[in-house]
Amino acid sequence: MTTLKEQLKQQIIEALNLEDIHIEDIQDEDPLFGEGLGLDSIDALELIVLLDKQYGIKLTDPVKGKQIFSSINSLADFVAQNRCK
Amino acid sequence: MMYSGVAITGMGIISSIGNTVEENYYSLIHKKSGLSYTKHIHTIHKEKIKVGEIALTNEVLEELLGLPNDNSFTRTSLLGAYAAKMAVEDAHIPDMSSSRTGLISATSVAGMDMTERYFHIYEQNPSLQKYIHSHHAGNCTQKIADYLGIKGMVSTISTACSSGANAIMLGATLIEQGVLDRVIVGGTDALCKFTINGFQSLLILSDTENKPFDKNRNGLNLGEAAAYLVLESWEQVQTHSKKVLACISGYGNANDAYHQTASSENGEGAYLAILKALQKANLQPDEIDYINVHGTATINNDLSESNALLRVFSNVPILSATKSYTGHTLAAAGAIEAVYSILSLQKATIFPTLHFTTKMDNSPLIPNTEVVHKNINHVLSNSFGFGGNCSSLIFSKCV
């Protein structure tokens, strides 16, 4: 699970072009949206693409995505349970 | 005959609900939708999304326009030339060079329909390289201008989904300010994989028919179309005893400045644009008889637009969303909806909205769903685009 979390952090940094952020800067329990990492609705759409591309998970409802993307912890849990790749 | 406003002396349109003004009108009053699965675009989304596709192929359009075999028209320019030619014929312009004439056209797709076909194979295919020149927006307009024999002020506006309305707005200003005597204004966009995939990546395409202003709306259908109006100065109208179809009495553009694609919840940009249009037309809100809403059927737009309307109007007039017929035709939308607004005035008819069943949760507004015969003097037409670009036009009967 730790490896998955680190992997997710790296993938998020690359997909969202977070140039000045490193894996160590993202805490597992910190909010990803709003405060914390400060991602927005466009980033949410990018994360949906990431889930499909890297893990074969198809999310069509961005509203559902909000819950899943609330932190690295919740995201890793969701991916671990639903991944096809 | 005088009215405050700019005279419209001709119009032309091609859309998924008809190849002429008359055909479009027939479809509107007979509730004939133009939405279907695409026949011409090869996309992985082919069987999942409906679009408002025009049946005529590029080859047929080229033939109808009498173009030589070695032309480099893209589908966007073909549709544009087709509709603009009809508008010019409707306005009975015998000689394009007889007065100061311009063309202001709008497009967002431009030549992308060809670019996406050949992007990776241009190098090995010299005969296709002519389409490289056709990629940009200005070239599309250039082709229409050359086709119609227009020499003068020619330009292209590209502000996403409000482009067509903005082209009409600029044209009206040019006539009012005496810069031109006559101007052809409108917009054109063809369907292409680029836009289909673009909107798909935003998760705002419906997997059924679009349901504007409906509680269960789930996104838009894309469409393709082109429409143009001919605007003329009152001097031209009087000197040549022109018939006037309607007038542009008001217009306004404002920016939502909220988000790159989403509209603000209180519809600030839309609200400001509508107010500007009313002010320009010297009309009170209660003088508007009918609204052709932007009504794309996305969760975001319809609520935002509804909120804007509720802020402007103490009693929101009867409204309908014609994108339920044609899909969202992007840069052409403001122009085709201008034609529908003019038809409304001419035929004293308010068109239905298709696919509506249930009122939105957070809005009291219910779109009109039947053909209503009612004398109309002023129609408001809204077009809101990406980048917060909000435009409203008011079309009025000429006294």
Added chain:
Amino acid sequence: MRVNNCYINGIGTVSAQALDFDAMKDNPAPLLASNKAVHPSYKEMIPAAMLRRMASGIKMGIFAAHQAIQDANETSVDAIITGTGMGCLQDTEKFLDNMLEQEEMYLSPTSFIQSTHNTVAAQIALHLSNKAYNFTYSNGSNSFEAALFDGMLQIHTLRAKQVLVGGVDELADKFDKLFRLVQQYKKTSDDINFIHPASTGACRAEGANFFLLSGEQTEKSYALLLDVFYFNKPRISLQDEVNDFLNRNQITKADIDILFLGYNADVNQQHWFDAYAVLFPDTMHAYYQHISGSFDTSSAYGLKLAAEILKKQTTPTSISYNHIKPRKLKHILLVNQSNGQDNSLVLIRAC
């Protein structure tokens, strides 16, 4: 029609030349076949969260717009109008390329969102929280002039007091390769000569040039923008178009002190510019695309130079094309075109 004068009160630029380049005294760095802009640091102006997504054009546009407003000592504007020949080409290319390579799978919405032509104008509005009139023109080599005309009209008709007008275009690797294929831009091996061009294509570059137009003259004013006109092709002849334009402004050819031309080292374009040049045989001819490089809205750089000349009442030798010296610096006429199409005339006067 005209009710109100229109002044150029502020200018902002990102170009292929160094950030501190001053055309009035420095020699321009020579151009290559393809020239990236010299980018300033954007992070002081644009938050990291937004900067990370932005392609060159958006960054350059926001910076130059901001600079123009500051230069004019203003804080807000009543309209934002941009011109761009090719739009946001980098994001267009990214989305298109990925769509084709990945067969329509896993596509990034960010590059689609930013591919629309009005992205720069929209981002400027967002950056300034500006809800005013916002238009974008995209019409090849007179895209900027169409925006300038609209801005001028807003001022003349009292619809606006301060208008931000700009031109932006950016490089894009794969699209540029295609433009080189059809000889619109030079290949690396091509000879570059602006006075006696021998090779086809122009020197590709990118840049943003913004102007703050105002109905009021201030101590910051560079020049009076007297008139703008654009046309696809001449109705009868170029001579007639130019004469009509000057007549409308109640001046003659003899009143023009400098004629700015978009000579771009493309042997195929030379005669089109010469057709304008021959109409003013006794006037100083100036060129500027050897400084800015060439892109659809590079004529905006020409306007920047012309405005600076009128303000400072001095002419740099580096822009002289025909070595005639002007007797005074009052009226400058700028002309541009591409392949005989998308013509424009811009007339400015010293304050």
